[in-house]
Amino acid sequence: MKFSCVTQELLTATQLVSRAIGNDQTLPILQNILLVVEGKRCTLSATNLELSIITSFEVVVENEGGITIPAKAILNFLQYCSDPQVVLETSEGTQLKLHSKHAKAVISGEATNGFPAIPTIQRTTTITLVMKEFLHALNLVTFACAKTTTRPVISGVYTYTSKGKLLLVGTDSYRLSEAKISFEGQGEVGCIIPSRFLEEVRAIAAPKKTTADEKAVLEMSMSNQQVEVRIGSTILTSRLIDGKFPDYLQVLPKEKITTLSVGTHDLLSTLKRMHYFAKEVNNNITFQAGKQFLHLHTKQTQLGKDEADLDIELTGEENKIALSSSYLIDFLSRIDSEKILIELSDKLHPAVFRLKGEDGFLHLVMPLRMAEE
Numbered sequence: 001m002k003f004s005c006v007t008q009e010l011l012t013a014t015q016l017v018s019r020a021i022g023n024d025q026t027l028p029i030l031q032n033i034l035l036v037v038e039g040k041r042c043t044l045s046a047t048n049l050e051l052s053i054i055t056s057f058e059v060v061v062e063n064e065g066g067i068t069i070p071a072k073a074i075l076n077f078l079q080y081c082s083d084p085q086v087v088l089e090t091s092e093g094t095q096l097k098l099h100s101k102h103a104k105a106v107i108s109g110e111a112t113n114g115f116p117a118i119p120t121i122q123r124t125t126t127i128t129l130v131m132k133e134f135l136h137a138l139n140l141v142t143f144a145c146a147k148t149t150t151r152p153v154i155s156g157v158y159t160y161t162s163k164g165k166l167l168l169v170g171t172d173s174y175r176l177s178e179a180k181i182s183f184e185g186q187g188e189v190g191c192i193i194p195s196r197f198l199e200e201v202r203a204i205a206a207p208k209k210t211t212a213d214e215k216a217v218l219e220m221s222m223s224n225q226q227v228e229v230r231i232g233s234t235i236l237t238s239r240l241i242d243g244k245f246p247d248y249l250q251v252l253p254k255e256k257i258t259t260l261s262v263g264t265h266d267l268l269s270t271l272k273r274m275h276y277f278a279k280e281v282n283n284n285i286t287f288q289a290g291k292q293f294l295h296l297h298t299k300q301t302q303l304g305k306d307e308a309d310l311d312i313e314l315t316g317e318e319n320k321i322a323l324s325s326s327y328l329i330d331f332l333s334r335i336d337s338e339k340i341l342i343e344l345s346d347k348l349h350p351a352v353f354r355l356k357g358e359d360g361f362l363h364l365v366m367p368l369r370m371a372e373e
Contacts, residue, residue, distance in 0.1 A: 001065025002089040011078040022048035036066035055234040069109035126221040127185030137179035145195035146172040155244040157193040180360035197238035256343040258319035268332040278325040322368040
């Protein structure tokens with residue numbers, strides 16, 4: 001194998017696939033990248049057996065071939081190589097020579113037949129999504145998923161089609177986000193996608209989303225056990241989570257007694273300030289919605305207490321509920337809407353948050369025990 005390429009393109013591709021490399025030391029070859037040159041392209045692959053990333057780019061090929069090499073070794077060379085072009089060549093089967101105008105290195109690798117095969121997905125459904133809408137939905141959903149695998153089904157995003165929309169739902173049992181987006185394609189979708197996989201998709205796709213290309217798309221395919229996302233010349237594959245997602249629709253309040261509109265920035269700034277005291281009492285902050293003001297206060301602690309009044313527009317009855325400052329800060333930090341709508345039933349049912357002017361999203365937060373007056 002021998003080829004030459006732009007150093008920065010090889011570095012970018014190597015950094016991208018390296019995101020699939022885990023910390024498993026039991027299979028050392030999983031710390032490697034599979035590098036294959038065929039036709040006019042160089043294809044790089046990496047996997048941790050749960051997540052796989054493949055990407056390719058054009059190179060100048062003299063001899064086709066392949067090798068697997070430690071990701072850290074090639075990254076180390078490329079990151080500190082200032083020359084614009086680099087030549088890669090195998091020797092003695094498992095040695096990779098890299099040389100540019102001012103640098104030269106040899107990396108010990110392994111034969112390609114030792115690298116685990118990345119299975120090809122047997123597609124049952126393929127849909128096309130507008131990248132901007134999909135990334136926005138992921139930003140508002142994946143953070144709500146459980147961070148542990150004690151209950152695997154809620155460590156993923158429930159993804160399904162309904163009434164011509166694709167719905168993404170994430171929950172950790174204390175909060176829940178649901179986003180609806182449009183899609184193109186045929187077939188029904190109903191699966192649980194690992195949230196970590198979708199966060200990788202977001203991280204990789206975000207730089208490709210530009211204001212000049214508002215209609216940039218990505219393709220998502222599902223089989224019975226796998227999901228695949230194609231973003232240009234990059235393919236990400238993951239196993240699906242097996243199990244039944246909770247019937248979250250039962251948790252949504254059947255009626256709303258109170259709806260209030262409040263400035264997002266004002267609410268977020270106030271919660272960040274009050275969190276200093278609230279964290280001493282399970283992040284508990286009481287929300288009291290009046291006709292003109294939303295009164296927030298913390299319980300008296302050894303550190304002290306805090307309270308605030310925010311201007312609101314209220315529809316319906318006055319109401320009262322206790323919510324987690326930590327969860328709300330986490331949520332509000334992710335949105336850019338000037339106003340947010342809060343729907344309340346009573347102090348025993350969850351609060352529902354909606355973005356003003358955006359019907360396809362809701363966030364739900366379970367109530368806390370009301371602090372004693």
